[in-house]
Amino acid sequence: MPDHEFTATVRLQERFPIIDLKGEVNSFAEDALDAAFSQACATGPSAVLLNFEHVTYVNSTGIALIVALLAQARKAHMQLIVAGLSEHYRHVFNITRLADFMTICDDEAGAIAMAAPSKTEN
């Protein structure tokens, strides 16, 4: 069995939580991704950042997982921000129209700079 290591680690930042994704986003990533997203949403933030900087592979199942997270975020009126996508996966997010429903930033610093103020600041 090939190695499908994937980790999703939550960092709670001042403006919004950041989920650092590492490895391959495919069917094996589902549980870890869902758990991290639940943890990130626990405090009811206005936005969640998915950091793809250390993601090596995203397949159609991984796209479906992102769609599911996006659906949850929209239901909770949360902004979903994505950073660190490679040129290729940015292209994939464009053709799938995921980019129409989320904010795509080059990297984490850019995302923080442009993010809306958190609920606690309102």
Added chain:
Amino acid sequence: MTAFTQAIGRLLRRPEAEAVAVEQRQAPGGAIVHPVEIAPNDPILAYLQSNAGAVDIETLSMDSPGLRALRESGMELAVPLINQGELIGLLNLGPRRSEQDYSADDRRLLENLAGQVAPAVLVAQLVQQQEAEARTRERFEQELRVAQIIQQNFLPKEVPDLPGWQLAAYYQPAREVSGDFYDFIALDDGRLGLVIGDVTDKGVPAALVMASTRSVIRAAAQSLSSPGQVLQRVNDLVCPDIPQNMFATCFYCILDPATGRLTYANAGHDLPYLHTPSGVAELHATGMPLGLLPGMSYEEGEVTLRPGESVLFHTDGLVEAHNSEREMFGFPRLMDLVGLYGSQPDLIGRLCGELAAFTDRDREQEDDVTLVTLSRSDGPPADSDLPQLLDEFSIASEPGNERPAIERVADAVRVLALTAPQLERMKTAVGEATMNAMEHGNKYQPDVPVLVRVAVKEGRLCIAISDSSSEPPLPEAQTPDLDAKLAGTETARGWGLFLIQNMVDEVRQSSDGQHHTIELVFNIEGGSDA
């Protein structure tokens, strides 16, 4: 003076430590005089050498087997033939017919005669010796010619013509032919058997063992498909008949030209070198030489030659060549040269040039030198519409196995130097198509494989991915309704075909009722990124 010719003998020059024969002929009177053997250490020889005059055999007192033999053969008088202090023969005389003793005049006459005969006898001996040596040389040269004829008649007259591959062979026998051999064997399904070997010993024996070993390999190769089994069979057949202290080393491999897959086994032969863009590696496999012990088994190895990669097969004549300072050419030097020239079409020419520069050009070649190269063409064949297969493989239908498939295809197309965006799109398309084949086509049954075939056709990269589904081709990809997916009225999944469609320049599907194939086509030049 008829008594003088009754028995005339001379010493025959023979190699040291051999007995000296005094050859004696039939005397004119009819009496048969038998040859007399005198050992080189017989004291009579030293005595005769130190006495230039005639010697009375009857009265000589000495413990000498030679003396006794002369007496028994009826000799009375011996006159040494001495030339420049060396005893080169004897005039042996039996009794005079008058039955009188030899007079002082007789003895003086004989001694004078001996002094004049000695140089002539020496010349005769030298001529005889040279004739014997010439006959020996002629026999040796004749044997060399026979060995060369045997060997050259059993070597291939030409190398096979394999589209997409280059084969080259070089054989330079030493003067004294040894038992190098190589062979190409056409096998079923277009596969090619390639043999290189070396028989111990030289000359006709080595050539005969080489010829018989080659024949046995040819027969075994046609009935067995595994290189290890072939060598095992050959070893068992050769063992009973091979002369004592002889054996043959042999490397045997089978090439599938369609895939580049090379399976091999080795019977104690020098390891071939594989040249790839990442360096030089030995094709390693262990096994005993042929003909030493029956019942041996042979380890097998396998490698896939990618376009631009090559293998050098060689015998020990190259690496064991010496220069004038007795330094050996050696494996490290050869490995370095393969690394340097392995990608060039004339690797053999380069190696021969290096060998000539290393050794003294006037020096006689020590051993046969045999080199065979096998190279896979680099890139699509020029001006050819024939498809060029870059790789073909199967994978088990297990979740996650699309990743190794992606990596293997990426490795196979490395030679095409795709742009980074092209490569990424190709990876995504291959991953999705492979997942579809494993999941929907083969229902993730691990023992039902997905077949992947990577080829270049008419300047386009074509990757065919086949599963064992008998269902009709998949419907044309529709753009997924993301709004519906986000609203929860449609499953979040269903992106695979859409991604494939957007990654490739063309997608084709076909089915033969037992297999469903999706072919991903990419323009190598002028693609959407170009």
